[in-house]
Amino acid sequence: MNEPESTTSSASEIPDENRPPIVAAQSPFLRAPEGARTIFLVTFAAACGPLAAGLFLFGWRAASVAALSIFGCAVIERIYYGVTRVPALLGRSHAWLTGLLLALTLPAFVDWYIPLIAAAFAIIVGKAIFGGVGHFLWQPALVGRLAVTVLFPAELSIPFAQFPSDWPILASNRVLRVEADVRNAGRVENYRRWRRARAAEGYDAILITRPTLLLARLTRGEGPYYGALAFVDLDAAQTKGDLRLPDEYAEDLSTLPEAPLPEAPEAITPPATGPPRPRPAALLQLPPLNDMLYGARPGGIGETSIVIIVVAGLYLVYRNYVKAQLPLAFIASAWCVVAIAPIYLEGPAGTIRELWLPLLTSEGLDVGFTYVNYQLFSCELFLAAFFLSTEMTSRPVTTGGQVIFGIGCGAGAMLLKLYMDVPIPCYMAVLAMNTLTPTIEALWRPRVLGQGFWSRWFAR
Amino acid sequence: MLFRRYGTFTGGIDLPDEKHSTLDAPIGAWKRPEKLLLPLAPCRGASARPIVQPGENVTTGERIAIGGNGAVDIFAPLAGRVAKLTTAPIVRRRAMAMVPAIELRDLSRPTGICALSEVFDWKNASAEALRARIAEGGLTTHRSDPISLARWIERAVAKKCDVLIANVMEGEPFVTSAHRLLVEHGADVIRGLAILGRCMGAVRTILVVDQRRTDDYRELVAPARTYSIVRIALEPKYPLGADNILLKVLRRREVPPGSSPMDVGTAVIDAATCFATYRQVACGAPQSSRVVTVSGDRVEKSGNFWVPFGIACESLVGRAEPPVIHGGPMTGVRTGGDLPTGPSTDAVLAINAAAPAAPTPCIRCSWCTDHCPARLNVAALNDMFELAEIDRARRAGVLACVDCGVCSYVCPARLPLSQRVRQLKRAIYERREAAPLFSEK
Ligand code: SF4
Ligand code: SF4
Numbered sequence: 001m002n003e004p005e006s007t008t009s010s011a012s013e014i015p016d017e018n019r020p021p022i023v024a025a026q027s028p029f030l031r032a033p034e035g036a037r038t039i040f041l042v043t044f045a046a047a048c049g050p051l052a053a054g055l056f057l058f059g060w061r062a063a064s065v066a067a068l069s070i071f072g073c074a075v076i077e078r079i080y081y082g083v084t085r086v087p088a089l090l091g092r093s094h095a096w097l098t099g100l101l102l103a104l105t106l107p108a109f110v111d112w113y114i115p116l117i118a119a120a121f122a123i124i125v126g127k128a129i130f131g132g133v134g135h136f137l138w139q140p141a142l143v144g145r146l147a148v149t150v151l152f153p154a155e156l157s158i159p160f161a162q163f164p165s166d167w168p169i170l171a172s173n174r175v176l177r178v179e180a181d182v183r184n185a186g187r188v189e190n191y192r193r194w195r196r197a198r199a200a201e202g203y204d205a206i207l208i209t210r211p212t213l214l215l216a217r218l219t220r221g222e223g224p225y226y227g228a229l230a231f232v233d234l235d236a237a238q239t240k241g242d243l244r245l246p247d248e249y250a251e252d253l254s255t256l257p258e259a260p261l262p263e264a265p266e267a268i269t270p271p272a273t274g275p276p277r278p279r280p281a282a283l284l285q286l287p288p289l290n291d292m293l294y295g296a297r298p299g300g301i302g303e304t305s306i307v308i309i310v311v312a313g314l315y316l317v318y319r320n321y322v323k324a325q326l327p328l329a330f331i332a333s334a335w336c337v338v339a340i341a342p343i344y345l346e347g348p349a350g351t352i353r354e355l356w357l358p359l360l361t362s363e364g365l366d367v368g369f370t371y372v373n374y375q376l377f378s379c380e381l382f383l384a385a386f387f388l389s390t391e392m393t394s395r396p397v398t399t400g401g402q403v404i405f406g407i408g409c410g411a412g413a414m415l416l417k418l419y420m421d422v423p424i425p426c427y428m429a430v431l432a433m434n435t436l437t438p439t440i441e442a443l444w445r446p447r448v449l450g451q452g453f454w455s456r457w458f459a460r
Numbered sequence: 461m462l463f464r465r466y467g468t469f470t471g472g473i474d475l476p477d478e479k480h481s482t483l484d485a486p487i488g489a490w491k492r493p494e495k496l497l498l499p500l501a502p503c504r505g506a507s508a509r510p511i512v513q514p515g516e517n518v519t520t521g522e523r524i525a526i527g528g529n530g531a532v533d534i535f536a537p538l539a540g541r542v543a544k545l546t547t548a549p550i551v552r553r554r555a556m557a558m559v560p561a562i563e564l565r566d567l568s569r570p571t572g573i574c575a576l577s578e579v580f581d582w583k584n585a586s587a588e589a590l591r592a593r594i595a596e597g598g599l600t601t602h603r604s605d606p607i608s609l610a611r612w613i614e615r616a617v618a619k620k621c622d623v624l625i626a627n628v629m630e631g632e633p634f635v636t637s638a639h640r641l642l643v644e645h646g647a648d649v650i651r652g653l654a655i656l657g658r659c660m661g662a663v664r665t666i667l668v669v670d671q672r673r674t675d676d677y678r679e680l681v682a683p684a685r686t687y688s689i690v691r692i693a694l695e696p697k698y699p700l701g702a703d704n705i706l707l708k709v710l711r712r713r714e715v716p717p718g719s720s721p722m723d724v725g726t727a728v729i730d731a732a733t734c735f736a737t738y739r740q741v742a743c744g745a746p747q748s749s750r751v752v753t754v755s756g757d758r759v760e761k762s763g764n765f766w767v768p769f770g771i772a773c774e775s776l777v778g779r780a781e782p783p784v785i786h787g788g789p790m791t792g793v794r795t796g797g798d799l800p801t802g803p804s805t806d807a808v809l810a811i812n813a814a815a816p817a818a819p820t821p822c823i824r825c826s827w828c829t830d831h832c833p834a835r836l837n838v839a840a841l842n843d844m845f846e847l848a849e850i851d852r853a854r855r856a857g858v859l860a861c862v863d864c865g866v867c868s869y870v871c872p873a874r875l876p877l878s879q880r881v882r883q884l885k886r887a888i889y890e891r892r893e894a895a896p897l898f899s900e901k
Binding site for chain 1: 473475476554633704705708714715716717719783785787789790791792793809811817820821822823824825826827829830833834835836837839840854855856857860862865866868869870872873874878879
């Protein structure tokens, strides 16, 4: 009777007649209610917010692009798993989410085949060949977006051959009309703000010069905007011949001083007393700040409406699907890079001036601040920060790793935007950091309870 | 102030409380059982030697097996007849093991907790006398993986533990046995704690309770003052009841991975052990029953009961279908094969645990990593488990895991994470036992 008890506690050691019916020690027996499918579907619902803004600003074309992309992803996923006969775990809800995110990054005016091709790349190259949900390296929607950007550069970035630098947005007197088409666009005289720019008879959309383009010309010293960050006296500069303006803006600029600017930001309102204060020329060309924030500006379907992206993103943070640290690090590092990185301003008579720390120009903090904010608002940064970089599988798991990831994304995005001529800098930065994710995961190790400080790296 | 308050820790979760059905149920007696199955080795180590023959009659509290060499004496919880010598399953390291056992039949009716008079002047006894008396009573710790209380004290003395903590956090849903014990027999628990503190020469003795229940514990403030026991109430957050986490919060001391709290000079004990200690040392009643919470949606009669050791867990829940859970819902195990109640049975539950959905691949949501109280990167450990990289897992500190089950609880992919972590730990221990020379330290 004194035989030693069985030393290992595994079920196989128990004699057969005494084997308990169920030995699986499956504790815990309680499970939190939220499943992976819920995560994808709730993220899908949150991403419908920016999509709704896109439908409002770009019309039915945005809806058709989104539908093509979502159903394209779902169908291609179906076909792929049907052909390869791999069980698609969690596949469908994730395919919808991928399709929606892909649609948010695409412009509204693209032809029908572009969302489909992007969806095919997203599902097959981005996801399926890695082994499906949970295994891919790059955010699949961005893989699709990058593929079509490389394959069809012209179709994606230049809406109309005759207006290569402009971008159509439904005019405010056309937004809720079903038949309004963003491809049917004409220029407006004197663009002030979206609510006041009304499309002429026969047109549905208005063309807006891309702010990114204006800022790029400014920062690379190729722009005509001498002293773009400076308060130049426009009239004096023009008469002296220092300020060369392209024809299409000549009229706008010359009429500016007279135009009333009731809701203009502080920086450009003249002080009440003294001689009228001249205005920074570059900022005059850009859409007003609230247009930038609610989304009446050039960009992809879901990229433009920063207010709605932030609200939807905060909901994801509240649901704990996104750690606030990642988008914060993303945006903060982008902000810092823009505030510090040098820009090149064209001076009088063709000289180029290198200007470090554009935040603190000699013109004062307000000008620098506005410049930095416009750099962030004018690209796809917020969508990338809240929805694309936070894709769970392709970002690091630990909080510290995510902060590093976010800092890399933000800095990379802004450096690409400032110094390289790439159409989708933020997405490319996210893809590049996705590639580094396994490295970050391996190197960033939180200190485990009871471990010494160094033993996380040097444990024997 | 009745109880002092403290901070908390990172990670962890707020679990649903689910205690309402048994929180105020007084400890009752259980009905006459069919048979009792008494494992001879409730603790790790050798098993006790039976001193009764099949067919013999035994009386309540009679010694039926003699321990020694780490095993404890076994006493008959009820009067009855020895039916046979057999084997019984017990829970060991969160899994089942088979050990020799004695089966009793034709039993008498169990009683509730009866008041006993003190027969031993423990207040004036020396620490050695107290320890001898504890060893006589076949006492074990009443926590998961019980060990002989005499050994436990020996170890605490050897490691020079100067702080004794009675951990009555009871953070798991449904479980209320320690709470009821403290409410109804708080003074005895406190005296038992004082005895244990004397035995191991503790400089400070601390009682830790759940902040939500402090109002129910007014009665024990006076005895606690008498024995200068520090009373601390902590805000509930799930694995605060785990010893290593409690130590981190109360003493700012982290237990190195793979060590026990005693290695940092602190002994942690529970209310049921203190109660059993008092009854044995002062009143001479050996350990043979304990308070068990019977609860869950599927049980016939929920409540807290004074249950003799050896009743099959499945008979406690009435006609409920399996799975029946031995222990709390987060760390317990499924019963099977007549698993008898023992010192570590604080609850027997039959909850509506829907069959867990099939696991899907990890989507790297990071919830397991965020909520792990030991700050382990559980998602990475899961990868290591899948790749069978045991050594890498050891270097990643997997032994720091406190087995709380939080990672499995939160995982949206329904991966059995805590089970996998447990398997990694077991593999490391097995490897260490096989080749101690080559293991670290
Ligand atoms: S909780 Fe589950 S799905 Fe999420 S990271 Fe951990 S293992 Fe992966
Ligand atoms: S790894 Fe261990 S300590 Fe961490 S959550 Fe899982 S069971 Fe708890």
